[in-house]
Amino acid sequence: MITQITNDAYTTQEKLQILADAAKYDVACTSSGSSRRGKKGGLGNAEACGICHSFAADGRCISLLKILMTNHCAYDCKYCINRSSNDVKRATFTPQEICELTVEFYKRNYIEGLFLSSGVLKNPTYTMEKMCETLLLLRTRYHFNGYIHVKTIPGASDELLAAAGYLADRISVNLELPTEAALRSLAPNKTMQNILNPMGKVQSTISSHRMAIGKSAYMERSRGNQFLSHSIFSDDSKKIFREKLNTQTTDTRLKDHTTDKKDNLNSISQKQSKLPRHILTWENACQLAPLDMSDLKRSFAPAGQSTQMIIGATGESDYTLLQTTQALYQGFDLKRVFYSAYIPLNEDSVLPQIGTPPPLLREHRLYQADWLLRFYGFQANELLSESQPNFNELLDPKCDWALRHLEHFPIDVETASYATLLRVPGIGPKSASRITYARRYGRLNFESLKKMGVVLKRAHYFITCGGRQMYHTPVEQEYITRQLVHVDTKDLWKVQHSTETYSQMTLADFGIG
Ligand code: SF4
DSSP states (O other): OOOOOOOTTSOHHHHHHHHHHHGGGOOOOOOTTOOBOOOTTOBOOBOTTTSOOEEOTTSOEEOSEEEESBOOOSOOOTTOTTOTTSOOOOOBOOHHHHHHHHHHHHHTTSOSEEEEEOOOSSSHHHHHHHHHHHHHIIIIISOBOSEEEEEOOTTSOHHHHHHHHHHOSEEEOOOBSSSHHHHHHHOTTOOHHHHHHHHHHHHHHHHHHHHHTTSOSOSSSOOOOTTTTOOSSOHHHHHHHHHHHHHHHHHHHHHHHHSOHHHHHHHHHHHHHHSOOBOOOHHHHHHHTTSOOTTBSSOSOTTOEEEEEEESSSOOOHHHHHHHHHHHHHHHOOSEEEEEEOOOOSOOTTSOOTTOOOOHHHHHHHHHHHHHHHHSOOOHHHHOOSSSOSOOTTSOHHHHHHHHTGGGOOEETTTOOHHHHHTSTTOOHHHHHHHHHHTTSSOOOHHHHHHTTOOHHHHTTTEEBTTBOSSOOOOOHHHHHHHHHHHHHHHHHHHHTOSSTTOOOOGGGGTOO
16 A cells, blocks of 8 residues: 655646646546626636537537545555555645636636545545535635536545535546446446445435426426435435425416416526525525525526446446436436546556556447437437447437338438438437427428438438438348448547547646646
8 A cells, every 4th residue: 555645835837737636537528508697796606608618529528627626545545646655746735726726717718617526535434524624615705706627536425515516517426337246346446335325315416406496307308306305415404305295286276277388487486586695605505505405696506416337357248337417417417427448547457458458439339329329319228238238439329220120211201200200310309309399391302301400311311201211221221330330440440549538638738737
């Protein structure tokens, strides 16, 4: 075991080099989903479209100021560069240092938000205390109103989890590995329960907040929530909160029967405007965390929660990963599940050898499948099965599914339902909506489909328009597979040779160092 010594001799800039570099393996960092406007006297905003974020070709979000609070860690996860047994340079930011960096970088337009993660300094509670202190300082003393995504430390107290949720826009609890067995083998200090508990509590609290302001309990389309009873709040505050919720729900239901939708919306907004508003301050924030904070001006994790899984460190199939992903979306209403192709950094007999290329293409296919689960109405067991547990690397999962179900094709775009259109390779939710709208007013042709965003180079094998194919191509698996593999080759080359995938921003990008 390497003794870890806090080296206070590092300058802030040296710490930044160490801790920004150490954070680059955490990909759970998208900044979409929050829509808070800037306010007078505050700094920054979290408008969904104004956030500075981008995505690499494989769908991975590349964030800007993504740092660890510390890369000291009491845990020894085998896959992690910061594990306690590794001999690496260690540093720890003070809360003030993180605030100053965030604000300075923000003012210089380098960043629009902060992604804050951390190793386990002493223990989970101590670490979360320091992270919450940082966020509280940022929000109250530095009046930073920009986007904050915080990664929570499983095992910290519920009060700290609550405080983090009220201070940040998005919360993530990283699952890291898709099964209990994999966690046992590679992350002996972590358990599935330890990770799923805070995830359930965060989800339950987000739901409660959404319902209190008249929104649907679920942020995403996922259904069901077996964890709703595990609230962060104490039983007393839950009771008060439920009473309030019940009143609101009953009122809304009664209204549903007697008024139109517009009246209903007005009624909800009137209720919202009647809610007392308190401003979160440095003085009151610490005491507020364990209480019902439904009346607070700041809502709980408005951009939802996400998680990350490592791909390729253990031997799970794509099917297992996708089933876990689906369960997470359904059970925890997650905003995103991120995948991180494992980069071998540590020598260990249970891990891929150093030098093994990260499975970028596999990660890419999983992101594509994740998209199909979230926006196209697919289920994990439609895309993969026990007998076909991994994605075809040569074809995207939707093309692969269509080729295995040619009995459904070709479909005619003038008559097919929205759900059927979504199953056609080359047709997405936007183009499917445009098709269903446009055909009410006239006939469609391939030229108009192209203008609606249909990717005809993929779609034309699977559709007819007014009973005609675009070209006279056979609807045969072998023939279409050959053509589609050719279409995909260029994209695949980009994924496999992408330099963006692991290009975390460095200090050079900021013109520093
Ligand atoms: S808890 Fe595990 S994954 Fe996180 S920093 Fe520590 S060793 Fe790495």
